[in-house]
Amino acid sequence: MGKRVSYPVEVKLKAIEMRLAGVPVKEVMETLQIRNHTQLKTWMRWHRNGESYRLAQPVGQTYTHRKGPHSQDTPSKLQAENRYLKQQIEVLKKYKELEREWYQKLY
Incomplete structure (x- = not known):
């Protein structure tokens, strides 16, 4: 099993920006050194659904926006x-x- 990779928020935003500009997926992956194309698809889905807060979440943890223990x-x-x-x-x-x-x- 592979090791989980945590990408900085800046890389995620740059990947989304490149895809919106029409850059092919393979080129975005090579340029930003993203391992898996499904990761890029997930980020794009979050962007389309207005869930940009999820880009800053830690790897392997699922938080709900404004539903964490600090906001109760x-x-x-x-x-x-x-x-x-x-x-x-x-x-x-x-x-x-x-x-x-x-x-x-x-x-």
């Missing part, structure tokens, strides 16, 4: 924390029950 409002953060804590309590309850069963088997 206070009630949403509290609800997420509440769900997390409830899950923790459930895990601890299950563990406690298992522990009780183990002790009963031993003694």
Whole structure:
């Protein structure tokens, strides 16, 4: 399996600009040293759909625009924390029950 390549935003924007100017895909790939033509297609799709914020995303991570943890409002953060804590309590309850069963088997 190949190693993931992270292209700078400037390269992505230049590739989009070149394609919009009518430069062939192979020439864009050779000029900017892009490994795969599907990567260029993805960037073009993002540009067409108005999702240019995705060009700055880290490799291998999918973020939704304005939906990351840093942009949540206070009630949403509290609800997420509440769900997390409830899950923790459930895990601890299950563990406690298992522990009780183990002790009963031993003694």
